[in-house]
Amino acid sequence: MKIGALAKATGTKVETVRYYEKIGLLPLAARTTANYRDYGSDHLARLSFIRRARDLGFTLKALSELLTLSDDREQSCEAVDDIASRHLAKIDQKIDDLTTLRLELDRVISACQHGTVGDCKIIETLAPRPLS
Amino acid sequence: MKIGALAKATGTKVETVRYYEKIGLLPLAARTTANYRDYGSDHLARLSFIRRARDLGFTLKALSELLTLSDDREQSCEAVDDIASRHLAKIDQKIDDLTTLRLELDRVISACQHGTVGDCKIIETLAPRPLS
DNA sequence: CTTGACCCTATAGTTACTACAGGGTGCATA
DNA sequence: TATGCACCCTGTAGTAACTATAGGGTCAAG
Numbered sequence: 001m002k003i004g005a006l007a008k009a010t011g012t013k014v015e016t017v018r019y020y021e022k023i024g025l026l027p028l029a030a031r032t033t034a035n036y037r038d039y040g041s042d043h044l045a046r047l048s049f050i051r052r053a054r055d056l057g058f059t060l061k062a063l064s065e066l067l068t069l070s071d072d073r074e075q076s077c078e079a080v081d082d083i084a085s086r087h088l089a090k091i092d093q094k095i096d097d098l099t100t101l102r103l104e105l106d107r108v109i110s111a112c113q114h115g116t117v118g119d120c121k122i123i124e125t126l127a128p129r130p131l132s
Numbered sequence: 133m134k135i136g137a138l139a140k141a142t143g144t145k146v147e148t149v150r151y152y153e154k155i156g157l158l159p160l161a162a163r164t165t166a167n168y169r170d171y172g173s174d175h176l177a178r179l180s181f182i183r184r185a186r187d188l189g190f191t192l193k194a195l196s197e198l199l200t201l202s203d204d205r206e207q208s209c210e211a212v213d214d215i216a217s218r219h220l221a222k223i224d225q226k227i228d229d230l231t232t233l234r235l236e237l238d239r240v241i242s243a244c245q246h247g248t249v250g251d252c253k254i255i256e257t258l259a260p261r262p263l264s
Numbered sequence: 265c266t267t268g269a270c271c272c273t274a275t276a277g278t279t280a281c282t283a284c285a286g287g288g289t290g291c292a293t294a
Numbered sequence: 295t296a297t298g299c300a301c302c303c304t305g306t307a308g309t310a311a312c313t314a315t316a317g318g319g320t321c322a323a324g
Contacts, residue, residue, distance in 0.1 A: 105216065
């Protein structure tokens with residue numbers, strides 16, 4: 001199948017597919033006489049894997065490691081679990097950070113009196129306190 | 133004060149200070165005879181504002197808008213509130229997305245039996261389902 | 265004078281795409 | 295056959311917000 005079909009089948013953009021091939025995440029595709037990329041089921045499987053992992057927020061680096069691991073079916077699952085768990089911890093951290101941030105922002109916005117900038121609580125919070 | 137002192141005073145990197153000047157977020161600094169940047173309290177105030185807004189997750193674009201607004205103290209606070217509220221909504225969305233993602237990832241990791249890759253639930257979840 | 269911290273500009277790299285320019289291919293329709 | 299449109303190709307550059315590096319200058323203390 002052509003690149004457009006592969007892209008559509010996996011919910012990926014054509015340009016992104018080419019990008020993944022360029023960075024080595026996807027193996028080079030066979031070509032037609034017109035130099036069009038021609039993909040088979042192996043590529044479909046691999047790109048699907050990539051798409052799912054990206055959707056779960058794995059970085060391309062982590063994803064690449066997962067792919068390498070998944071190619072050796074006798075490999076211990078520990079390494080996979082390690083990557084996934086570290087990723088989960090990062091997401092936890094991000095949620096924590098964002099939640100803290102959200103609280104602060106909400107506090108600032110709630111204090112806004114909707115007057116002028118001169119007495120705006122939001123601006124006031126951002127501006128440095130006058131030296132006393 | 134020199135760039136290093138300004139950077140330290142605001143918890144910003146020297147390179148980032150130069151970057152902000154380059155993109156126009158910080159006004160051009162006065163220079164010493166040695167061509168070193170020389171900063172006064174105006175720059176300190178402005179960079180502090182930038183740092184705080186960045187810490188609250190505002191994009192440079194939104195931040196730039198806030199700075200423009202804050203320069204006109206008679207301006208209505210509505211625009212400021214608008215920017216901040218839209219930012220808050222984005223953070224809310226991000227938290228939602230990450231929370232959903234976390235749930236899915238946790239589910240997958242919990243299903244891991246710690247065997248081999250061949251029967252790894254994590255890999256299995258990422259791999260496309262066999263055609264049936 | 266030497267040394268080390270700091271300063272400068274210019275350029276490129278990071279991450280993961282995304283957009284665009286310019287040109288080729290294939291198929292359906294008039 | 296000609297045309298039009300969707301799709302394909304490579305190469306390059308842009309996005310956001312920094313960050314790192316190369317190569318060179320300045321300043322102050324020893």
